[in-house]
Amino acid sequence: MNKKVAFYTLGCKLNFSETSTIARSFEGEGFDRVDFSEKADIYVINTCSVTENADKRFKTIVKQAQKSNSDAFVAAVGCYAQLKPEQLAAVDGVDLVLGATEKFKITDYLNDLTKNDRGEVHSCEIEDADFYVGSYAIGDRTRAFLKVQDGCDYKCTYCTIPLARGISRSDTLQNVLQNATEIAAKNIKEIVLTGVNIGDYGKGEFGNKKHEHTFLDLVKALDEIEGIHRLRISSIEPNLLKNETIDFVSKSNSFVPHFHIPLQSGSDAILKLMRRRYLSNLYVDRVSQIRRAMPHACIGVDVIVGFPGETDEHFLETYHFLNELDISYLHVFTYSERDNTLAAEMEDVVPKNIRNKRSKMLRGLSVKKRRAFYESQIGSVRTVLFEGENKSGYIHGFTENYVKVKAPWNPELINQLHKVELTRIDEDGLVRFKFVPEKVLA
Incomplete structure (x- = not known):
């Protein structure tokens, strides 16, 4: 019988794309891929280090693997594995830790799947x-x-x-x-x-x-x-994000009117402390350019709260900046100290309770922004791509400009594109629609 391998991915879309490539290398070596909740011979955890929570979740995921099979070989790859290889190797149950240059060669390290007393580390200097x-x-x-x-x-x-x-x-x-x-x-x-x-x-x-x-x-x-x-x-x-790109997307065959643009702070003083490569006026210009070319576009924003030195005045500057900006939703990150960064050594540390309070305020603003964006789309005709999951009797999908819609579960809609007219917002904040009399587009 073929040996079984399971994967767990923490973090961003980039990590998910890399997990898939690593998984295909296992399949090429004759392994069968199973779900992480199932019994496997090898568990591979692709780690993230962007937030504090991702670090903490690693131990929980290792325990989950051991619960499924206490004899399984556990390997860690990804960003946290590059930054803190020894720390991961010391976690009970971890057998192998691979850094940035080694993760795509993981199958080369699996000649012997015997459990180790301590994780074996193969990492590199990041310059490599x-x-x-x-x-x-x-x-x-x-x-x-x-x-x-x-x-x-x-x-x-x-x-x-x-x-x-x-x-x-x-x-x-x-x-x-x-x-x-x-x-x-x-x-x-x-x-x-x-x-x-x-x-x-x-x-x-x-x-x-x-x-x-x-x-x-x-x-x-x-x-x-x-x-x-x-x-x-x-x-x-x-x-x-150049004007030429915005203009091209507005006229393109396939690119959708949806942009996600990191801001991080609406205060120029904080942007300078962060060493971002722009100030708030450039951000306003980018949003204005998108709105001119694509008035119906969805614009998402990343923002960090509680950065060292962020006073109440700086935070309110960010809040008002975002409140007045014609954007569609926020991804809010509560600042957390990361080792070996300049920010971790900075003074004027913002207390965690204040960071959390600011984060809650911006998440509330995001709900308001998304609602206003959805309301602006009611009555418009859009194209929905329907997804494959049955969630409590409903099927969901997204319009080209990232409005999330729902309808009673119908498996025939899965992976289909349909023209719809957006009609109303449901109690859960998702949008209802009616089909425009037209056959499936694809």
Whole structure:
């Protein structure tokens, strides 16, 4: 019988795309993939270090694996494995820890699956992570996460990603297009572009610093791929989101009117402490440019609260800035100290209870913003891509501009695109609709 392997992914879409690539390498070696809740011979945990919670959850996930099979071999890969390999290796039940350059070669380390008294570490100096491994993840039948870029050359004072993933580097355009074509052949309707800093695409193909292609070149080339109905840009820095890209998306065949743009703070003083590469006026300009080109676009925002030095005045500046900005929702992060970052050494630390209070205020604002955006879409005709999960008797889907809709469960709708008219907002905040008299589009 083939040995069984199970995977657990913490963190971002990029991690999910890389887990899928690692999983395919196991399948190529004759392993059978099973769900993480099932009994397996090997459990692979792809870690994240962006928030404090991701660190803490690791031990819980290891215990979950041991509960399913106490004799199973447990391996840790990913960002936390690069940053704190010895710490992970010391967790009871962990047998192998692989750093940034080793994670894609995991099957080379599995000749002997005997349990170890302490985890074996194979990590590298992050400077050695100067090569690129392409990935894509097929999480369900409707969408795929396609990795186009890795690493980051920015030096934001709160962030460990450059320490965990190395320099900014990109896939070749040819390889991205080949992966996109493979995804299209699987009847997947939507591709989400992922990376650490995807607007930096084109830099460092295979570790060099030649700019072979720009992000705009990538977007234009992907728009020509047949069989992909939707392309979505997951997250892009405001200083790298150029007018040309916004204008192209507004007229493109496949790119949807949805942008997720990290802000982090609406206070210029805090942006400078964070060493972000823009100030608030540039952010306003990006939002205005999108609204001019695509009035119905969905715009999501990342924001961090409780950064060292953030006074009540700074926070209120951020709150009012976001309240007045024509955006659609927020992803709110409560600042947490990360080792080996400049921010962790800064003075004027904000007490955790105040961080939590500010976070709660912005999450409330996000609910208000999303509601207002959904209300602005009532009466409009949109295209919905329906998802595959039955949630309490309902099927859900997203419009091209990221309005979440619901309807009574109907398996025939799964992975189908339908024209609908948005009619009302339900008690749970999701949108109801009626079908526009037209056959399935695809």
